[in-house]
Amino acid sequence: MPAYDSNNNIASQSRQGPAGITPSMRTAAQTAARIGKRCLLLCTVAALLTACASRPPAAAFDRPVTHALPVTTTTALSTALAPVELAHPGESGFRVLSNGTEALQMRIALARAATKTLDMQYYIANEDTTGKLLLGAALYAADHGVRVRMLVDDLNFKDIDDVMAGLNSHPNIEIRVFNPYGSTHRSVFERTTNLLTKIDQFTRRMHNKAMIADNQLAIVGGRNLGDEYFSASPTLQFRDLDVLAAGPITADVSASFDEYWNSSGAYPLKALNHQTFSPQELDATRDSLRQHWRTNADPYNAKPLNATPLAAQIANDELGLTWAPAEFKADTPGKIDQPSPDYVSPPMQRLVELMKDAQTEFLVVSPYFVPHDAGVKALAQLTQRGVRVAVLTNSLAATDAVAVQAGYSPYRVPLLQNGVELYEFKPEQSSSRTSVEGSRSRASLHAKTYVIDRKILVVGSMNLDPRSANLNTELALVIHSPALAGQVATMFDHATAPEVSYRVTLATPAQLAGLRYIGAPQSQLEWTDVENGEQRTYNFDPQAGLYRNLLTGLFLLLPVQGQL
Secondary structure (H helix, E strand, C coil): CCEEECCCCHHHHCCCCHHHCCHHHHHHHHHHHHHHHHHHHHHHHHHHCCCCCCCCCHHHCCCCCCCCCCCCCCCHHHHHHHHHHHHCCCCEEEEEECCHHHHHHHHHHHHHHCCCEEEEEECCECCCHHHHHHHHHHHHHHHCCCEEEEEEECCCCCCCCHHHHHHCCCCCEEEEEECCCCCCCCCHHHHHHHHHHCHHHHCCCECCCEEEECCCEEEEECCCECHHHCCCCCCEEEECCEEEEECCHHHHHHHHHHHHHCCCCEEEHHHHCCCCCCHHHHHHHHHHHHHHHHHHCCCCCCCHHHCCCHHHHHHCCCCCCEEECEEEEECCCHHHHCCCCCCCCHHHHHHHHHHHCCCCEEEEECCCCCCHHHHHHHHHHHHHCCCEEEEEEECCCCCCCHHHHHHHHHHHHHHHHCCCEEEEECCCCCCCCCCCCCCCCEEEECCCEEEECCCEEEEECCCCCHHHHHHCECEEEEEECHHHHHHHHHHHHHHCCCCCEEEEEECCHHHHHHHHHHCCCCCCEEEEEEECCEEEEECCCCCCHHHHHHHHHHHHHCCCHHHC
């Protein structure tokens, strides 16, 4: 007999005040009201400001145009790949990186394998434990003559971070900031003012994630640079997925990087950052990163892939590459700096084309899933012709973006009514490695992957939401490989098991009658999972708590659907 948890049990009802309002609900509502008033006051003050520091064009600064290493340049990686590429004409090699620790190892291995160039493009780049391991690997490359280019979106960039600013003084390292809205100011107030007075510019962000060594190997996918993406955070574990790419497709990834690097939205950090570093301070940064490596490389399992150089692993067929035809699709920087209502996102357009061609199955992994009416209609057209459509997204309890959950929740009922399967990732997950301290971290889904008919795999930075389609820039790899598509489909099957995710379904008349019988509020939805071998059923978002439910309701009232 399944256990039943209405999330609104009789014991809690006995503690309610008038009209079913509990003290905690009243306190939360009062807090939300105070926050709302403060936000309104801040917006009003910002709107009344008559001067906000203007930003000169990027071309006004010393910003040389540079490009990826020509594919004809001989390197250890190109020499190792040449015979394998010859044996697989028109194809590229791929390896799925589903484990956070392996994804960290591979990035460090890429930095160690580079002999000419190392390019990195990220939405978030933190100077935490794993971030410093990666920055140390980039410094190692630069010290060995490798040209390092790093492009970071400004939304999560802090111009007071000493390590990156110090590395930027290295003659072989250049860091640029994309679409800065406040890095020219030390004042948090000024950054906040820019945020509120230039909201359209602020909401358009470079969401691309790529790392490229010698224009021969690349890592593309959902991971940013930070402990939570590499199984190293004591508080949050993002379940994510990347792909290592080798061969001809890498040139397409590099071409996209070059387009952003040389675009009008990419500002040299030296023009934005107010800090100056002497050669002695760069030496101090180097010593600090070396000590950080000695202290943390083993505990965070960062070394294994470096035991044998990647070129040697490729030559000996030890890297586990699957060769297949592929496409690379990316937005242009003009999506941000020259927005147009007529712009069509290439990665989103290609995904829609592939989705419409699905014959048997379309699997969606999108942590931020906001289909809107058009998306519901498109998915319904698939189910109506017998295609299985299954979506895995975050539960309200697991998401790191409650506002997005508010954008998604109104579409659950129409999706289910049209035959779409819905699964929501649970926040508590068993893990072989949570953190060095051994604490249990909250889990959150972050991978963006799509599988068509278990034959085609799409991996990248793109969610199925209006933000990815219209506001952020995104990229995606389309890999025509039944082997890799089947591998990720199997991961999907495991991730949607009741021990890992809630299955969301429409409530039956009998279940609604049961709610009425116990006096619980009516809900059109039911969530089921399995915990300790016992099936559980909920009629409200499980484990989310009052605060998250209250925030979701608040966002539902705000006109922010276009920003989600």
